[in-house]
Amino acid sequence: MPDKSTGLGRAQEIYLNRPQRAKELKAAGKKIIGYPCAYVPLEMLTALDLVPYRIYGSIKEPVTEADRALPTSFCPFIRSCLDGALKGKDDFVDGLVTAHSCDPQHRTAHVWESCVKYAYTHFIDMPGTVRADSLEYFKGQLGDFKKTLEAFTGKELSPDKLKAAVKSHNQQRALVRELYELTKPIPPLVSGTEILQVIKALMSLPVTEGNELLTQVISEVKSRQDGPAKKLARLLIWSSTSDDTDVMQVFESGANVVMDESCGGFRPFRAEVKLSDDPIDGLADYYLNEITCARTFRQATIGETRKDYAEDLQSRFGYFKGIVKDWKINGAILFLVRYCDPFAFEMPALKDYLERIGVPSTYVEYDYTIGALAPLRTRVEAFLETIS
């Protein structure tokens, strides 16, 4: 049983029972807004006193209900998310906000809205590239989002409220980065499994409560004596989403996971929203340009007939160079969810880039079920045998 008096214990408790706090807040009159992807600007929800609640699938629950509504040969993660919704897993959620982070999320969003009745739904369209005109288009999308939120809440989303929310969420990003500073020592002071529990807890709480939890966790971890042991390798995990500690423990059985570059890890916290006069401008720039998900393509040059491959790699993956150096990473696992086209397309180039900067890597595909863990274990162990 988790020790609830400690920050890590509380994070574990929330990880194991994520809806608990959201249900309490709902009973106290708050509105809970579900979202299945990191591309929903949570600041706009927080600013209107709505509680963002990230919806996850479950690798332990076989998809059954969603198969009636969706094709079966595509993203098992989003199928699992919808399956949970159809089974009433998150039935305390008042509204659902989705984004065109990828085609499966886009198409599933519309099926989802028609199968489950919410008081509020909104879909945000997202450009797939980082061109200047993409940004203008995306700003317009956030303007539409603002309008439907205002209509739903009956309140005005003023620039001041939004600026305050941006500050709170930026503080959360800074705190998560501070937590990741604590995986830099050898051995790390905090494990990948513990960080995953903390981050899934953050995605189940209002931002201020999440920040309090983070502050407590960071202070505990800094002075702890019972941190993880030094293992064979210091791993980087690159994934669209890897959200179950059972999976993380397969990685950590023989290695220290010191950087989890996935949606339930470092990715949504790596950068900050710039404070702009119109806070929507800063949000648009952050959500389109700064989240390093493979769903957005970042080529080095636009409009030229000939592109330089090395420059493209640098433009798409350059941020890994500093991560590899600062976290002393000596191996990477490129962990793909089956049928995830954006990550599958990005993988060979990233593998190549990592090789160029001296990091051996392997890629493993999984079908977002617990049945994938045994083959995963063999692949991870074999990879560790090659690099140790």
Next chain:
Amino acid sequence: MYFAGVDIGSTMTKVVLTDTTDRILSVIKGPTGPEHRRLANEVMRMALEQAGVPLEEVAYIVATGYGRLNVPFADRQITELSCHARGIYSLFPNIRTAIDIGGQDAKCMKVNNGKLVDFVMNDKCAAGTGRFLEVIAATLGIKLEDLGALSLKSTKKASISNFCTIFAQQEIVARLSEGEKVEDIIAGIHDALASRVAALAQRLKIEPDVVLTGGVAKNSGMIKAMRDNLDCEILVPPDPLITGAMGAAILAKETHMKAAADGETLPTKPRRLEKATFFTEETN
């Protein structure tokens, strides 16, 4: 002083007992079956008996394969990828690429001086594995071990376009109804499987020597199909089933010898042949 490698694969369990010169003293192979958690002690007992070696004289034991965690008397677990690499290297010192096609997976390994340096494995699916051939043999009413010789009689291999085991089965029925000869169909099936494995292997840069192991390497038709698909010479060990267990035994010796050279004594498991217990009713 003796060493043992225990390879519990999805279909077959293999034990190899060696001495300090890597000479093989005994080999036991048996079907893994659904009770493989209870089988490890039994095959080990048979291997010891065959060699006339008491268990206490086995200095170090390495378990490998999917069931590697179910060998209670093993001192260390190493994945089958590293074990195959080491085992094949002991037979073919110039090996650079190894392809192992077993019952439930196909793997391709890059090997440098006996050490695994890179690998790819098939996804979680029967396509590209020995199970594919088992299903096809059953569909055609032919013994698995007869597939190879029959397919070599083919003069015009049938075109089988499906990798999926179930769809391929349907395709075979369609070909049979069109009057295709059984040997041509089997040759087509071997080609379909080989092209699937070759595509997997080509994700790594294939360098000679290339060695094929696993149960599927006992099939002469498959060896030919792999040769045709990879367009290079394919070497096959005399017993392609035991390279994993052999590598495990060699790695057991190397682990033990390295520790001894460093003046260390490695912890070992009690030398008792007990069946593994996983279920609560067994411990009651």
